[in-house]
Amino acid sequence: MAETAPPFAIRRWILGGLALALSGLAGAAVPDREGAPAHGGERMVAVAAEASNLIPFMAGDSASSAVGGLIHATLLRYDKNLELTAALAKRWSVSEDGKKLTFHLREGVRFPDGHPFTSEDVAFTWRTVVDPETRTPYGQQYRRVSRIETPDRHTFIAHYDEPYAPALSTWASLSILPAHLLRDENINTTDFARDPIGLGPYGLERWMAGQSLHLRANDAYYRGRPYIGRVSFRIIPDTTTQFLELEAGHIDQMSPSPTLFKRTFPKREDLRERIATYSYLGSNYTYLGFNLRRKPFTDIRVRRAIAHAIDRTELMKGVTLGLAERISAPYKPGTRWYPDDIDPYEYDPAQARRMLTEAGWKDADGDGVREKKGRELAFEIITNNDNKERQIAATLIQRRLRQVGIDITVRLVEWATFISQYINKHDFDAVILGWSLSPDPDQYSIWHSSQQKPGQFNFVGLEDPEVDRLLEEGLRVFKPRKRAEIYHELARELLEACPIVYLYAPYSLSAIDRRIRNIEPAPAGIEYNVEEWYIPEPLQRIEIQR
Amino acid sequence: MLIYLVKRLFWMVPVLLGITIISFGVMHLAPGDITTLETSLNPRSGMEAREKLREAYNLDEPLHVQYWLWLKRVAVLDFGQSFSSDNRPVLTKIGERLPVTLAINIASLLVILAVALPVGVISAVRQNSLLDRSLTVIVFLAFAIPGFWLALLLMVLFGVQLGWLPVSGIHGFDYEQLGFWGKLGDLAEHLVLPVVVSAFAGIAAFSRYVRSNMLEVIRQDYVLTARAKGLAERTVIYRHALRNALLPVITLLGLSVPGLIGGSVIFETIFGIPGMGQLFFNAVLMRDYPVVMGILVIGAILTLLGNLLADLAYAWADPRVRRGLASS
Numbered sequence: 001m002a003e004t005a006p007p008f009a010i011r012r013w014i015l016g017g018l019a020l021a022l023s024g025l026a027g028a029a030v031p032d033r034e035g036a037p038a039h040g041g042e043r044m045v046a047v048a049a050e051a052s053n054l055i056p057f058m059a060g061d062s063a064s065s066a067v068g069g070l071i072h073a074t075l076l077r078y079d080k081n082l083e084l085t086a087a088l089a090k091r092w093s094v095s096e097d098g099k100k101l102t103f104h105l106r107e108g109v110r111f112p113d114g115h116p117f118t119s120e121d122v123a124f125t126w127r128t129v130v131d132p133e134t135r136t137p138y139g140q141q142y143r144r145v146s147r148i149e150t151p152d153r154h155t156f157i158a159h160y161d162e163p164y165a166p167a168l169s170t171w172a173s174l175s176i177l178p179a180h181l182l183r184d185e186n187i188n189t190t191d192f193a194r195d196p197i198g199l200g201p202y203g204l205e206r207w208m209a210g211q212s213l214h215l216r217a218n219d220a221y222y223r224g225r226p227y228i229g230r231v232s233f234r235i236i237p238d239t240t241t242q243f244l245e246l247e248a249g250h251i252d253q254m255s256p257s258p259t260l261f262k263r264t265f266p267k268r269e270d271l272r273e274r275i276a277t278y279s280y281l282g283s284n285y286t287y288l289g290f291n292l293r294r295k296p297f298t299d300i301r302v303r304r305a306i307a308h309a310i311d312r313t314e315l316m317k318g319v320t321l322g323l324a325e326r327i328s329a330p331y332k333p334g335t336r337w338y339p340d341d342i343d344p345y346e347y348d349p350a351q352a353r354r355m356l357t358e359a360g361w362k363d364a365d366g367d368g369v370r371e372k373k374g375r376e377l378a379f380e381i382i383t384n385n386d387n388k389e390r391q392i393a394a395t396l397i398q399r400r401l402r403q404v405g406i407d408i409t410v411r412l413v414e415w416a417t418f419i420s421q422y423i424n425k426h427d428f429d430a431v432i433l434g435w436s437l438s439p440d441p442d443q444y445s446i447w448h449s450s451q452q453k454p455g456q457f458n459f460v461g462l463e464d465p466e467v468d469r470l471l472e473e474g475l476r477v478f479k480p481r482k483r484a485e486i487y488h489e490l491a492r493e494l495l496e497a498c499p500i501v502y503l504y505a506p507y508s509l510s511a512i513d514r515r516i517r518n519i520e521p522a523p524a525g526i527e528y529n530v531e532e533w534y535i536p537e538p539l540q541r542i543e544i545q546r
Numbered sequence: 547m548l549i550y551l552v553k554r555l556f557w558m559v560p561v562l563l564g565i566t567i568i569s570f571g572v573m574h575l576a577p578g579d580i581t582t583l584e585t586s587l588n589p590r591s592g593m594e595a596r597e598k599l600r601e602a603y604n605l606d607e608p609l610h611v612q613y614w615l616w617l618k619r620v621a622v623l624d625f626g627q628s629f630s631s632d633n634r635p636v637l638t639k640i641g642e643r644l645p646v647t648l649a650i651n652i653a654s655l656l657v658i659l660a661v662a663l664p665v666g667v668i669s670a671v672r673q674n675s676l677l678d679r680s681l682t683v684i685v686f687l688a689f690a691i692p693g694f695w696l697a698l699l700l701m702v703l704f705g706v707q708l709g710w711l712p713v714s715g716i717h718g719f720d721y722e723q724l725g726f727w728g729k730l731g732d733l734a735e736h737l738v739l740p741v742v743v744s745a746f747a748g749i750a751a752f753s754r755y756v757r758s759n760m761l762e763v764i765r766q767d768y769v770l771t772a773r774a775k776g777l778a779e780r781t782v783i784y785r786h787a788l789r790n791a792l793l794p795v796i797t798l799l800g801l802s803v804p805g806l807i808g809g810s811v812i813f814e815t816i817f818g819i820p821g822m823g824q825l826f827f828n829a830v831l832m833r834d835y836p837v838v839m840g841i842l843v844i845g846a847i848l849t850l851l852g853n854l855l856a857d858l859a860y861a862w863a864d865p866r867v868r869r870g871l872a873s874s
Contacts, residue, residue: 050820052632059631060588135602135633137588137595188602189633209642210820211715236714236818240698244713248706416578416833424582455582455593 035517035536039217042230042541043516043533046242046254050210050235054196055187056175057129057138067213067233070530072175072198073222075103075122075156076168080522080529082335082439083480084168088117088176088199088222089156094478098163103171105154109222111178112203119150124179126158128187135188141170163476165483169440175200201226201531211235226531228516246275252513258321261509275511280521281334282508285327286390286434287500288381288397292461294429296361296377303498305355307345309404310397316504318396319389324504329491330435330443333505334523336480337441339488342495344502352404363405370405378407379429382422385412390432393503397432424455432503441487444471447494462499515539547868551858558850565846566620566839570613573830573838579605580629580833603629616839625843626836628829636840639825646716647809647821650737654745655802662749666756671783673761681753689750697743697816704739712736714818740817744810755798759791766790793863800856804849807841 047066053059056068077087086092089103109117128134130142144164149157160167178197185192196204199222202215213233217226234251236242242254243264256265256277265277288310290297297303316324328344331337361370361377370377381397383390391412398408413422422428435446445451448471451458470490477483510526512519518533519526581599600606604615619626625636665685669678705713712718716736717729724732763769764787772782809823822841829837861868 052630061631064631132598135599135631137599139598140594189627193632194634208717208721210646211717211818212719214719232719234715234818235820237815237824238818241701241714241816241818244698244701244706248709248713250713414831416576416583416831420578420582453593455596 035539037227037518037534038537038540039225039227039534040229040537040540041227041515041535042232043228043253043535044232044234044251046236046245046251047233048235048237048239048242051213051233053193054204055177055190055193056173057136058134058187058193060137067215068175068196068198069200070202070215070231071196071200071204072177073200074172074175075105076172078172078439078524078528080520080524082332082524084172084439087172088122089171092168094168098165098476098478099160101158101160101167101171103156103158105156106222107154109199110220111180111199112197112218112220113178113181114220115178115180117176117178117199118153119156120153121176121179122156123148123150124183125174125177128177128182129174131187133188141166142174163478165475165478166440166442168478169438169442172439202231205230221531223531227518227534228530231530246511246513247271249274252516254511256509256511258323258509261323261511262321265511274514276514276519278510278512278519278521278526279323279507280525281325281332281523282506283332283438283525284434284436285330285505286393286432286503288503289431289433289460289500291426291428291430291459292463292499293426295375296359296372296379297429299359300498301355301359302361302377303501304345305352305359305404306401306406307498307501308348308355309352309400309406310501310503311347311400312344312504313347314400315393315396319392320504320506323507323509325507327502327505328495329488330437330446330494330502331441331487331491332437332439332523335439336484337487339491342488342491344495345498349400349404356404356406361405368402368405369407376407377405378409380409380411381430381432382411382413382418382428383432384415384418386415389506390434394432423459426454426459426461441483442471442474443490444475447471447490447499460499462497464493464497466493467497547861551854554854554857558847561850562843562846566617566843567613569839569842570616571609573833573835574609574612576833578833579603580835581605583832616836620839620843625840628837629834630829630832630837636836639837640822640840640844643809643820643822643825644807646819647823648806649733650740650744650819650821651806651809653737653741654748655799655806657741657745658748658752661745662752663756665749665753667760667783667788669753669757670760670764685750685753688746691746693743693747693810694812694816696746697739697813700739700743701816711738714816716819740813740819743817744813752798756791756795759794760787763787763791793860796859796863797856800852800859803852803855804845807845807848 047063049061049063051059051064051067052061053064054068054071056065056072059065059068073088075087075089076084076092079085088106088109090106092101092103094101103122105117105119105122111117126142126145126148129136130139130145132139144160144162144167145158146161147159149159151157158167158171176199177192181197182190182192194207201218201221201223203218205214205216207213212235215231215233217229219225234245236245236251239254239257239260242251243256243260245251246254261277261279265271265275288306290303290306292298312326316322316326325333326344327333327338328342329338356370356377360372362372363370365371381394383394385391391410394410398410401408423431445457447458447462447464447467449458449463449468452461467490470486470493474483474486474490477486508525515535516533517536518529520529522528579600580603581596597606604612607615616626627633627635628639665681669681672678701713704711712735717732718736721729721732769782769787772786773779777786807822809821809826811823811827813819814821814823825837826841828834829841
């Protein structure tokens, strides 16, 4: 008895007042399998970084858009299959010539402060995002709108000089701001950025700088009050720490690393009982890009040979533990833009060797590296030093290319330096990088031959008249089916021209406490229906009074 | 003495100016700026946006103009706004994080002193005894353990397995609802692990330092005299020897003042503590010049003041030094 007393006393002394609250959290019962949808409860999410600005178009970071996305709403939105659907606009129409978009806004929608939502809010938001004084990277796409009209409180019309098919998707990403609160504010410095009011499913309740953000269900949400009463984001930069917090029952949701997902969770019976894991295709892909202005990449045979020499299966296994998918087109598989009938470059070293020999690269001196006119077939792959996966990918590629007689060196560079010194100045042989996939298939700025100035995005230097033509046509055609045909053609053309080698599209991973129900992975991921997630009443934790 | 102080303070101005010029220059030597990062590889943003941003941040001006603009603002204690998209005042951002880092570092400094002093003294007094040797081994082991590993170990044990302490963060969700003592308890509970981990390596280094100083002092004639006078061993060691052995420690403490605000990236990341280490590291990666400069200037001022304080404390503790200063 005497032996156990001191630690207990110390423990009581240390724990202070929070012990009760925390034991309430940690002691959550193992969830049962049933439980009806109920309002209330709290979902605690671990995030790696703090949001910076809760006006979505003012912030470029993913943490801000994750939180801002719950607070604000847009005119249109993407459904679970990444198809455009109604949101604040109950319906919309595109004029015959594609130059006029008319949005009919939902009536009776109110901001949480009771102020009604009208076309004036949309007009105000547009004026703000295109204002040259507004420090946003996203203004340009909205400047294509030449003129707007608000004939009445529930109609908003945007006129374009040219038909611009991605326009609809731009309206699906513009969060509508309350004009009545921001009219006299400076958008660059307003307190609204840290204390916003929006039309989304949740509203900001409290922001503890550097620690956590707490949101509360918006009773006035136009699609009905979300089930889960509170969503809290705890800022925990380290994945291992996030995992420990999940294990201790202090958070409900995190994004595990492939190793945690594939190796730790399956082994831990106790965890699996309490935590469900989800993997679904993310919205990005990793590629090896060539500088098409430089030899030997000016020769398409060399590019294709490299595509054949890389073993994608091995890459996916080595880099992502198999938690990835092979792609051959720059769109998300499973959406209408991804062509079904596309033939990828198979791993075929013999074919690669044949193509290189055909292109005149032969190993004459027997050192294992091919040469042509006294020049060795060697180049450098650059990638950013803070991305472990790309480093591993580079190393695996190095080995495979060596086997067909190509000598690779790998260089790792800090991100800002990488972008400003190498990418923007086109000073590289080959790079490993990733592109995010937006739901809209337009990729004009990435592949069009006009987009090659320093700092623009066609830094690989693709100049392909057919690609240019398709990209231009894609901007003009609104009808999804017709557009899909154009972009299928573009994907085939790109694969043919081989300016990059698609490496893999990684899965997004989530680990979520099983007490949270109604999570259904779809092409759009899992969070497209967060307002329908719920926690059965018996599993709602005793809420901490705030 | 007063003249000395004024002189020292006066000399700080050119030194500080030099430090800011060098920091400003070196930072801008690093390739890229915030606009390449904010718009980097985002196909939905264009060149035009980047130019607009560069203009908004005065990055299109020549470097000396940018420095002059910065200096003019700092002269009236305005450190400007962060370039990152929160656009908040630099001082607010630093002010949010400084107390946390200060609290942890001061607490761990106290822990280090509390543990290292007796360990050092005992090792010295019982030089080469079994106790000294085992302490040496333990101390070196502690020195060799990687901090992040120890942190994880303690988190698993006390946070997950036993559930006694919070795993990460600096306060609980209900912090603002608590009374004064509740808040203090909540903070204390969150700070236990970080303080222990951050004190760990320091204890090792510091106790060795105390030991070697002590060994030197014990051999001095005045200690022998004290013993010869028939003073108790305790008095000899703690009144006469330790006092003198601790003199150099003052300098060490003075030098650790800037370290108090530094913070550590690794350690703050593991414990999810929003401290100065993270702030500075991210600001450098983001090329958030105002924040970087703000932290550097505050750090420089503290370093200079720390040095001055150490010198003054030394003079206060040692009459010989005091006389030297007065005559200079």
